[in-house]
Amino acid sequence: MQADFWYTKSLEQMSDQEWEALCDGCGKCCLNKLIDEDTDELVHTNVACELLNTHSCACSNYENRFSIVPDCLKITRDKLDDYFWLPSSCAYRLLAEGQSLPSWHPLRTGSKSAMHKAGQSVRGKVVPESKAGAWEDHIITWAS
Numbered sequence: 001m002q003a004d005f006w007y008t009k010s011l012e013q014m015s016d017q018e019w020e021a022l023c024d025g026c027g028k029c030c031l032n033k034l035i036d037e038d039t040d041e042l043v044h045t046n047v048a049c050e051l052l053n054t055h056s057c058a059c060s061n062y063e064n065r066f067s068i069v070p071d072c073l074k075i076t077r078d079k080l081d082d083y084f085w086l087p088s089s090c091a092y093r094l095l096a097e098g099q100s101l102p103s104w105h106p107l108r109t110g111s112k113s114a115m116h117k118a119g120q121s122v123r124g125k126v127v128p129e130s131k132a133g134a135w136e137d138h139i140i141t142w143a144s
Protein backbone atom coordinates (compact mmCIF):
# COMPACT_ATOMS: atom_id res chain seq x y z
CA MET A 1 0.00 0.00 0.00
CA GLN A 2 1.43 3.38 -0.98
CA ALA A 3 1.75 6.01 1.76
CA ASP A 4 -1.00 8.61 1.57
CA PHE A 5 -2.51 6.78 -1.41
CA TRP A 6 -5.86 8.44 -0.79
CA TYR A 7 -4.28 11.79 -1.75
CA THR A 8 -2.52 10.57 -4.84
CA LYS A 9 -4.86 7.97 -6.37
CA SER A 10 -8.41 8.10 -7.60
CA LEU A 11 -10.84 5.48 -6.29
CA GLU A 12 -10.48 3.63 -9.60
CA GLN A 13 -6.67 3.56 -9.33
CA MET A 14 -6.58 2.06 -5.84
CA SER A 15 -5.66 -1.56 -5.27
CA ASP A 16 -8.19 -3.83 -3.56
CA GLN A 17 -6.13 -3.60 -0.37
CA GLU A 18 -6.16 0.20 -0.48
CA TRP A 19 -9.89 0.23 -1.21
CA GLU A 20 -10.56 -1.96 1.84
CA ALA A 21 -8.27 0.19 4.00
CA LEU A 22 -10.40 3.26 3.25
CA CYS A 23 -13.14 1.91 5.48
CA ASP A 24 -12.79 3.58 8.88
CA GLY A 25 -14.72 0.82 10.65
CA CYS A 26 -17.21 3.27 12.12
CA GLY A 27 -20.04 0.73 11.93
CA LYS A 28 -22.60 3.27 10.70
CA CYS A 29 -23.39 1.25 7.59
CA CYS A 30 -24.04 -1.82 9.78
CA LEU A 31 -27.18 -0.33 11.31
CA ASN A 32 -30.57 -1.41 10.06
CA LYS A 33 -32.54 0.85 7.76
CA LEU A 34 -36.26 1.09 7.04
CA ILE A 35 -38.25 2.27 4.05
CA ASP A 36 -41.18 4.58 4.82
CA GLU A 37 -44.19 2.89 3.23
CA ASP A 38 -45.86 6.19 2.37
CA THR A 39 -42.93 8.12 0.96
CA ASP A 40 -40.45 5.37 -0.03
CA GLU A 41 -37.93 7.39 1.95
CA LEU A 42 -35.06 5.44 3.48
CA VAL A 43 -34.63 6.10 7.20
CA HIS A 44 -31.84 5.05 9.52
CA THR A 45 -32.17 3.32 12.88
CA ASN A 46 -29.72 2.76 15.71
CA VAL A 47 -30.46 -0.98 15.67
CA ALA A 48 -27.21 -2.81 14.99
CA CYS A 49 -26.87 -5.79 12.69
CA GLU A 50 -26.73 -9.02 14.66
CA LEU A 51 -23.06 -9.50 13.73
CA LEU A 52 -21.86 -6.04 14.70
CA ASN A 53 -19.66 -5.89 17.79
CA THR A 54 -21.14 -2.76 19.35
CA HIS A 55 -17.93 -1.94 21.25
CA SER A 56 -15.27 -2.43 18.58
CA CYS A 57 -17.78 -1.46 15.84
CA ALA A 58 -16.39 -4.28 13.70
CA CYS A 59 -18.16 -7.22 12.12
CA SER A 60 -17.80 -10.26 14.36
CA ASN A 61 -17.76 -12.70 11.43
CA TYR A 62 -16.49 -10.74 8.44
CA GLU A 63 -15.39 -13.82 6.47
CA ASN A 64 -18.81 -15.47 6.58
CA ARG A 65 -21.00 -12.39 6.80
CA PHE A 66 -22.86 -12.86 3.51
CA SER A 67 -24.06 -16.36 4.42
CA ILE A 68 -25.25 -15.23 7.86
CA VAL A 69 -26.64 -11.82 6.89
CA PRO A 70 -27.87 -12.03 3.27
CA ASP A 71 -28.71 -8.29 3.28
CA CYS A 72 -25.11 -7.31 4.05
CA LEU A 73 -23.74 -5.28 1.14
CA LYS A 74 -20.24 -5.16 -0.26
CA ILE A 75 -19.39 -1.61 -1.20
CA THR A 76 -17.74 -1.62 -4.60
CA ARG A 77 -16.42 1.08 -6.91
CA ASP A 78 -18.77 0.29 -9.77
CA LYS A 79 -21.87 0.64 -7.61
CA LEU A 80 -20.89 3.61 -5.46
CA ASP A 81 -23.82 5.66 -6.75
CA ASP A 82 -26.18 3.06 -5.26
CA TYR A 83 -24.87 3.81 -1.78
CA PHE A 84 -26.38 7.26 -1.45
CA TRP A 85 -27.43 6.27 2.05
CA LEU A 86 -23.90 6.04 3.38
CA PRO A 87 -23.24 8.59 6.14
CA SER A 88 -21.56 11.82 5.10
CA SER A 89 -18.54 10.85 7.21
CA CYS A 90 -17.98 7.64 5.21
CA ALA A 91 -14.58 7.61 3.52
CA TYR A 92 -15.98 6.20 0.28
CA ARG A 93 -18.55 8.92 0.06
CA LEU A 94 -16.09 11.67 1.01
CA LEU A 95 -13.55 10.68 -1.64
CA ALA A 96 -16.25 10.13 -4.27
CA GLU A 97 -17.41 13.70 -3.56
CA GLY A 98 -13.88 15.07 -3.98
CA GLN A 99 -13.25 15.64 -0.29
CA SER A 100 -10.36 14.39 1.85
CA LEU A 101 -10.30 12.00 4.77
CA PRO A 102 -11.10 13.60 8.13
CA SER A 103 -8.31 14.15 10.68
CA TRP A 104 -9.65 11.35 12.89
CA HIS A 105 -9.60 8.71 10.13
CA PRO A 106 -7.58 5.60 11.12
CA LEU A 107 -5.41 5.92 8.00
CA ARG A 108 -4.32 9.35 9.26
CA THR A 109 -4.01 8.53 12.97
CA GLY A 110 -2.88 4.89 12.87
CA SER A 111 -5.75 3.52 14.96
CA LYS A 112 -9.50 3.75 15.55
CA SER A 113 -9.08 5.56 18.88
CA ALA A 114 -9.37 9.09 17.53
CA MET A 115 -12.51 8.14 15.61
CA HIS A 116 -14.16 6.74 18.72
CA LYS A 117 -13.10 9.80 20.76
CA ALA A 118 -14.50 12.12 18.12
CA GLY A 119 -17.85 10.35 18.39
CA GLN A 120 -17.65 9.29 14.76
CA SER A 121 -18.29 5.59 15.35
CA VAL A 122 -21.43 3.89 16.60
CA ARG A 123 -19.83 2.93 19.93
CA GLY A 124 -22.22 3.64 22.79
CA LYS A 125 -25.01 4.77 20.45
CA VAL A 126 -26.67 1.59 19.25
CA VAL A 127 -28.76 -1.34 20.45
CA PRO A 128 -28.47 -4.93 19.26
CA GLU A 129 -31.35 -6.39 17.25
CA SER A 130 -32.10 -8.86 20.07
CA LYS A 131 -32.88 -5.99 22.48
CA ALA A 132 -34.36 -3.40 20.17
CA GLY A 133 -38.03 -4.34 19.96
CA ALA A 134 -39.79 -2.37 17.23
CA TRP A 135 -37.26 -0.79 14.87
CA GLU A 136 -39.68 2.08 14.22
CA ASP A 137 -38.92 3.25 17.77
CA HIS A 138 -35.24 3.61 16.93
CA ILE A 139 -35.22 5.97 13.95
CA ILE A 140 -32.26 8.36 14.00
CA THR A 141 -30.64 11.08 11.93
CA TRP A 142 -26.87 11.19 11.73
CA ALA A 143 -25.42 14.53 12.82
CA SER A 144 -22.67 14.25 10.23
Ligand code: SF4
Pocket (backbone or CB within 6 Å): 022, 023, 024, 025, 026, 027, 028, 029, 030, 075, 086, 087, 089, 090, 091, 092
Ligand atom coordinates in the same frame (compact mmCIF):
# COMPACT_ATOMS: atom_id res chain seq x y z
S1 SF4 B 1 -19.86 3.96 6.88
FE1 SF4 B 1 -18.24 3.79 5.36
S2 SF4 B 1 -16.35 4.07 6.48
FE2 SF4 B 1 -17.93 3.61 8.02
S3 SF4 B 1 -17.83 1.38 8.28
FE3 SF4 B 1 -19.33 1.79 6.66
S4 SF4 B 1 -18.19 1.63 4.73
FE4 SF4 B 1 -16.70 1.86 6.40
Ligand code: SF4
Pocket (backbone or CB within 6 Å): 029, 030, 031, 049, 050, 051, 052, 053, 058, 059, 060, 061, 062, 065, 066, 069, 072, 073
Ligand atom coordinates in the same frame (compact mmCIF):
# COMPACT_ATOMS: atom_id res chain seq x y z
S1 SF4 C 1 -22.83 -8.68 8.47
FE1 SF4 C 1 -21.09 -7.61 9.36
S2 SF4 C 1 -20.41 -6.16 7.76
FE2 SF4 C 1 -22.48 -6.86 7.22
S3 SF4 C 1 -23.90 -5.32 8.10
FE3 SF4 C 1 -23.65 -6.99 9.62
S4 SF4 C 1 -21.98 -6.32 10.96
FE4 SF4 C 1 -21.88 -5.07 9.10
